[in-house]
Amino acid sequence: MVPAQHIAPGDALLKVENVSLRFGGVKAITDVSFDIKKGEIRAIIGPNGAGKTSMLNVINGFYHPQEGLITYKGATRAKMKPYVAASQGIARTFQNVALFKGMSTLDNIMVGRTLKMKSSFFWQVFRHGPAMQEEIVHRRMVEEIIDFLEIEHIRKVPVGKLPYGLQKRVELGRALAMEPELLLLDEPMAGMNLEEKEDMCRFILDVKEQYGTTIALIEHDMGVVMDLSDRVVVLEYGRKIADGTPDEVKADQAVIDAYLGVAH
Amino acid sequence: MLADATAVLDTFPKWLAHQARTRPARPGMRHKDLGIWTEWSWAEVERKVRAYAVGLMAHGLQRGDKVAIIGNNRPKLYWSMMAVQCAGGIPVPVYADAVADEMAYVLDHSEVRFACVQDQEQVDKLLSVVDRVPNIALVFYDEPRGLRGYDHSRLQAIDEVIAQGEAAMLADPDAVRRLDASIAAGSGDDISVMLYTSGTTGRSKGVMLSAGRCIAAARDTVAFDKLSDQDNVIAYLPLAWVGDHYLNYAQALIAGFCINCPESPETAVEDRREIGNTYAFAPPRVFEGMLTRIMIRMEDAGWLKRKMFHYYMGVAKKWGEKILDGKPVPVLARLNYAIGDLLVYGPLKNVMGLTTVRVGYTAGEAIGPELFSFFRSIGLNLKQLYGQTEAFLFVTCQTDTGVRADCVGPATPNVEIRIAEDGEVLYKSPGQFVGYFKEPEKTAETMTPDGFVKTGDAGFFEKDGQLRIIDRAKDVGKLKNGALYAPKYIENKLKFFPNIREAVAFGQGEDMVTCFINIDLVAVGNWAERNNVSYGSYQELAGHPQVYEIIAGHVAEVNRQLAEEPMMARSQIGRFLILHKELDADDGELTRTQKVRRGFIAERYAPLVKALYDGSKEADISTEVTFEDGRKGVISARVKVMDAKIAPIAQAA
Numbered sequence: 001m002v003p004a005q006h007i008a009p010g011d012a013l014l015k016v017e018n019v020s021l022r023f024g025g026v027k028a029i030t031d032v033s034f035d036i037k038k039g040e041i042r043a044i045i046g047p048n049g050a051g052k053t054s055m056l057n058v059i060n061g062f063y064h065p066q067e068g069l070i071t072y073k074g075a076t077r078a079k080m081k082p083y084v085a086a087s088q089g090i091a092r093t094f095q096n097v098a099l100f101k102g103m104s105t106l107d108n109i110m111v112g113r114t115l116k117m118k119s120s121f122f123w124q125v126f127r128h129g130p131a132m133q134e135e136i137v138h139r140r141m142v143e144e145i146i147d148f149l150e151i152e153h154i155r156k157v158p159v160g161k162l163p164y165g166l167q168k169r170v171e172l173g174r175a176l177a178m179e180p181e182l183l184l185l186d187e188p189m190a191g192m193n194l195e196e197k198e199d200m201c202r203f204i205l206d207v208k209e210q211y212g213t214t215i216a217l218i219e220h221d222m223g224v225v226m227d228l229s230d231r232v233v234v235l236e237y238g239r240k241i242a243d244g245t246p247d248e249v250k251a252d253q254a255v256i257d258a259y260l261g262v263a264h
Numbered sequence: 265m266l267a268d269a270t271a272v273l274d275t276f277p278k279w280l281a282h283q284a285r286t287r288p289a290r291p292g293m294r295h296k297d298l299g300i301w302t303e304w305s306w307a308e309v310e311r312k313v314r315a316y317a318v319g320l321m322a323h324g325l326q327r328g329d330k331v332a333i334i335g336n337n338r339p340k341l342y343w344s345m346m347a348v349q350c351a352g353g354i355p356v357p358v359y360a361d362a363v364a365d366e367m368a369y370v371l372d373h374s375e376v377r378f379a380c381v382q383d384q385e386q387v388d389k390l391l392s393v394v395d396r397v398p399n400i401a402l403v404f405y406d407e408p409r410g411l412r413g414y415d416h417s418r419l420q421a422i423d424e425v426i427a428q429g430e431a432a433m434l435a436d437p438d439a440v441r442r443l444d445a446s447i448a449a450g451s452g453d454d455i456s457v458m459l460y461t462s463g464t465t466g467r468s469k470g471v472m473l474s475a476g477r478c479i480a481a482a483r484d485t486v487a488f489d490k491l492s493d494q495d496n497v498i499a500y501l502p503l504a505w506v507g508d509h510y511l512n513y514a515q516a517l518i519a520g521f522c523i524n525c526p527e528s529p530e531t532a533v534e535d536r537r538e539i540g541n542t543y544a545f546a547p548p549r550v551f552e553g554m555l556t557r558i559m560i561r562m563e564d565a566g567w568l569k570r571k572m573f574h575y576y577m578g579v580a581k582k583w584g585e586k587i588l589d590g591k592p593v594p595v596l597a598r599l600n601y602a603i604g605d606l607l608v609y610g611p612l613k614n615v616m617g618l619t620t621v622r623v624g625y626t627a628g629e630a631i632g633p634e635l636f637s638f639f640r641s642i643g644l645n646l647k648q649l650y651g652q653t654e655a656f657l658f659v660t661c662q663t664d665t666g667v668r669a670d671c672v673g674p675a676t677p678n679v680e681i682r683i684a685e686d687g688e689v690l691y692k693s694p695g696q697f698v699g700y701f702k703e704p705e706k707t708a709e710t711m712t713p714d715g716f717v718k719t720g721d722a723g724f725f726e727k728d729g730q731l732r733i734i735d736r737a738k739d740v741g742k743l744k745n746g747a748l749y750a751p752k753y754i755e756n757k758l759k760f761f762p763n764i765r766e767a768v769a770f771g772q773g774e775d776m777v778t779c780f781i782n783i784d785l786v787a788v789g790n791w792a793e794r795n796n797v798s799y800g801s802y803q804e805l806a807g808h809p810q811v812y813e814i815i816a817g818h819v820a821e822v823n824r825q826l827a828e829e830p831m832m833a834r835s836q837i838g839r840f841l842i843l844h845k846e847l848d849a850d851d852g853e854l855t856r857t858q859k860v861r862r863g864f865i866a867e868r869y870a871p872l873v874k875a876l877y878d879g880s881k882e883a884d885i886s887t888e889v890t891f892e893d894g895r896k897g898v899i900s901a902r903v904k905v906m907d908a909k910i911a912p913i914a915q916a917a
Contacts, residue, residue, distance in 0.1 A: 143298035148409065153530035155299065206410045 007073055013038040013182060013214050014059065019068030021054055028054040030238045041208055041215045043225045046235035047258060052218045053095060056184045060092055061085040086115055091180035093171045095187045101160030105170050108159055109145055112177025113138040145173045149203060165196035172203065183207065185217040189224055197221065201228060226250065274452035275475040277350040279517045284310035287520050290493050295339045296527040296535055304339065306520065312426060316347035318439050319429030323402055327352035330374050330458065334358045335382025337499035337525045340406045340422045342513065344380035349456065352446050356458045357504040359856040360386065363890065368393035370460050371400065374470055374701065379403045380422065384410040387419065452476020458701055459506050459653050462855040470701030471653045481656045481695025482514040484677045489623045493520035496541045500532040505857060506653040507628065511545050536617035544621045547628035549858055551635055554616050556762040560790045576604035584641030589665055609642040618644055625649050628857060630733065630752060632760035633669035640667065648672045650733060654710065654717055656695030660731045671730035681731065682716060688737045689723045690716040739862065741772040747834035749777060751862065754837065757825060761818045762787040766847050768860050770873060776838030778876040781815055782847055803844045803901055812906055815842060820909040827911035837908045839876050844901035850890045875905050
């Protein structure tokens with residue numbers, strides 16, 4: 001593996017070049033290129049089936065594109081396993097919440113720290129010696145995230161019992177626990193009411209400000225996308241049809257057609 | 265130097281120094297932060313506060329400057345009040361959940377020069393109204409999250425102010441001297457704090473309380489309830505409310521007990537269990553909430569547990585209060601109660617975090633007798649007090665053995681009470697206010713020529729010397745048929761049912777009493793879940809025919825109770841409706857202390873009030889609602905009106 005370079009704010013943290021992804025005969029993504037700059041909020045939007053989630057899956061190594069290159073922190077690769085992506089600082093949340101339903105909020109977020117744990121499995125099983133010391137350090141990190149996301153009151157509640165909006169917040173917490181450099185959010189606001197959406201927006205902006213995390217997000221709520229993101233890339237049927245600031249994208253005829261339909 | 269400053273304990277800064285000297289190692293304050301209770305001893309609290317005060321003085325805080333305190337119960341905000349007082353300023357706590365517009369009024373009226381706030385939310389609110397409050401020079405905040413990108417020309421972290429103060433105290437002995445001089449210069453005649461009334465009637469007024477009077481009042485009650493540094497309180501009431509300032513601030517500084525700040529308002533119940541507070545205060549609403557949750561959980565419990573609960577609640581109802589009052593109780597009943605305590609009451613109190621409570625008070629509103637008895641019967645020493653901001657809280661309070669549900673107790677030590685000819689309660693108390701800020705004419709209106717304060721409440725003394733409050737003096741009225749009508753009395757009876765969250769009664773000068781009802785979403789929602797009643801929104805649930813049936817049953821029960829009371833029998837509820845939205849302080853329907861504003865509601869829902877009296881079966885209403893961020897929207901609905909069952913009036917024998 002090529003050692004990761006230091007990337008200054010404003011430089012491309014991640015570059016996607018001419019990526020194509022096929023499932024058998026189905027083309028999910030065709031020849032898409034864009035970049036994500038360090039410290040920005042980058043939105044990926046598009047109608048249903050445009051290939052947005054596939055794109056995220058390509059970025060964090062879950063899918064391997066047939067063609068194209070991905071450059072992350074200066075290292076170019078065609079294939080990467082998800083756990084390698086995770087250890088390189090890419091964290092994500094899922095469209096359908098993927099938490100451990102029977103475990104408490106605290107434990108779920110603690111899971112996000114697993115990668116950072118150094119002590120051996122042996123000590124962890126017995127929760128003794130170095131593992132105990134380490135757990136205290138990690139617990140503090142997790143408590144800071146709990147405080148950050150204002151979920152103190154559900155610290156010990158099994159997440160399966162929580163309303164959807166809070167589960168999404170816990171999932172964000174777990175992703176943050178990895179101290180990611182690049183955070184991928186797959187529809188963080190789906191199924192939320194207005195107030196929950198506003199809370200989530202605030203958290204996303206705070207994450208960017210406080211931790212300097214670069215964020216790529218998929219979202220359907222246009223108001224949210226235009227308010228939050230620095231730049232937007234628009235996909236339709238697996239192709240990129242527009243790329244630019246929210247204002248540019250809003251004014252783009254191809255985007256308007258894709259969203260509103262064209263008279264035939 | 266210090267000894268001189270505290271020779272006469274007539275201000276709170278002097279009391280702080282006194283506590284730091286006499287019990288330096290005792291915990292003065294705790295805060296649950298990142299899941300761990302952090303503790304400050306009285307000596308540490310004093311050190312922080314002194315440094316903070318020096319920092320504030322360096323920022324230009326002058327004697328007599330007002331400083332707004334806005335946020336939840338957090339140590340740094342309590343320290344802010346102490347530090348401001350040390351520097352000779354006057355803290356003005358403001359309700360943290362007030363919308364920006366309300367806040368602007370108070371900030372402008374009180375002429376605050378600085379504000380100490382909790383977090384970004386409050387900073388945003390302040391910034392949104394900053395051009396309407398030109399006096400504000402600087403805003404200090406506790407939690408830095410989200411504020412990094414803000415323009416810091418008028419913003420600073422409280423931590424930084426404290427650090428600057430600490431540095432200044434090390435570098436410059438003059439700074440220490442100036443602080444000590446400022447503390448020593450404080451006298452009992454200084455205004456110690458300005459508390460804005462909740463505004464049940466019109467705009468809120470700034471109640472000026474002097475240090476000496478505050479301390480006199482708090483000393484009386486500390487002695488009355490034998491509070492000591494071994495006690496613990498959990499601070500969860502709004503900072504701006506007199507209850508919090510009295511019980512958590514004034515009494516703590518005088519008795520030297522520990523103020524425990526919960527992690528967040530939502531975790532207060534769990535935090536209370538962890539701390540095991542010994543002295544508790546809660547408005548009836550909080551007790552109502554606890555009882556509702558317990559009743560719901562019991563409904564969901566297994567058959568055996570339910571059986572056991574109901575049996576032992578019966579035992580508690582029969583003997584619990586007598587045991588608490590030290591009255592003679594048969595040995596077997598005592599034994600049975602002890603078993604109940606082991607099986608039911610003990611665990612119940614544990615769940616509610618009331619196990620270690622030695623003295624509990626409720627006030628703020630009349631409490632339903634059944635609700636009150638429930639908590640007393642399971643062994644909680646719950647008492648009532650009656651008070652108001654103008655009195656610095658206590659006017660009357662009950663002794664440990666003289667508790668009854670329908671009265672609020674005899675006058676607190678050193679308080680004088682008189683009943684005016686029209687039934688209004690008047691008092692003279694050691695803590696009584698100096699006046700309303702900038703409104704001398706209102707001060708004059710509230711005082712009698714011989715120095716008594718008018719409470720605005722109607723009441724009378726029972727034979728055993730306890731005061732009984734019926735209602736607001738101006739709300740007590742008569743129906744067209746001449747029957748006495750006390751809206752609050754009826755509303756409280758309705759509100760005892762867990763399904764009813766709020767009720768608003770009408771009837772002044774009409775031929776019958778009618779009322780609006782707000783269902784309790786938790787209780788009714790739970791019922792709906794168990795009975796497979798589907799609903800999409802609060803509005804839909806509120807209008808559900810089966811819900812109407814349940815509420816009709818409750819109304820009929822209230823009528824039956826009213827029929828048994830000769831005074832009230834003729835003012836039974838004739839018709840009622842269930843409101844389509846929850847009454848909300850943001851819409852001005854409730855005060856910030858959650859009291860209904862009857863007049864405002866009658867105006868706002870005029871078509872519904874009309875429908876209650878003109879016999880129609882339903883009515884349309886559309887109302888404007890205010891969201892938390894200040895935006896407005898409209899809710900419209902068709903509301904059904906229902907006739908209530910009138911109970912036959914019991915014939916006096």
